[in-house]
Amino acid sequence: METEVLFRETQRFRQWWLWLILLIAFFVPVYNSVQKGKLHHFSFPQYFNFDNLIVFIVPVLAIALLLSCRLDTEITAENIRVRLFPFHLKFKTFSAKTIGLAYVREYNPLLEYGGWGLRLGLFGKGKAYNIAGNQGIQLVFKDGSKLLIGTQKPDEASAALQKGGYLKAEVY
Structure with a gap:
């Protein structure tokens, strides 16, 4: 027989200031990276090197982690x-x-x-x-x-x- 659950709660990160920090942390390096690419006559194969890929991937992973994070x-x-x-x-x-x-x-x-x-x-x-x-x-x-x-x-x-x-x- 299963025990009666007296209390159940699920919480997620919902602080507006946290999401603002993450968005700034994402868009500032991306903007700088795009501007750098424009200065160097943007070409698709050269632009998507390892460094520029990291600029996109790390913030996206941080945002995905916080979106999936929950306290049960x-x-x-x-x-x-x-x-x-x-x-x-x-x-x-x-x-x-x-x-x-x-x-x-x-x-x-x-x-x-x-x-x-x-x-x-x-x-x-x-x-x-x-x-x-x-x-x-x-x-x-x-x-x-x-x-x-x-x-x-x-x-x-x-x-x-x-x-x-x-x-x-x-x-x-």
Whole structure:
């Protein structure tokens, strides 16, 4: 019998400023490359050399990576599962037996974890999987390690943690 999913969320990078930076990072080198080609009497075979190809491919790959990137989170009474696709093809599963405490909290992504994505926190903050915002599901494991999972649905996540029995503190 399959366990009831108490909470499910999928997040994607949607920050306008991030896409603006990527577009500028794409169009400025492309524009410069095209202008350089015009100065040297643009000819199709000479223009598409390795250097110019890199100018087009690297930004396109970065944009494709961010378009495909998503953070999937599931909470059940038995475990909490998280996947930062495409870095994790399979879910990372954290058994309720290993979690001492889980709760939703506000955090500062830049100061505590150095930004968004798959991050390693400073000063014992543990790891973080986050895409956007400043709300997260804080897991404190019985061995003392920590993991923060970003959420855009803090109230729903908190209700699921309570229903799943994660809010009672054990050893942490």
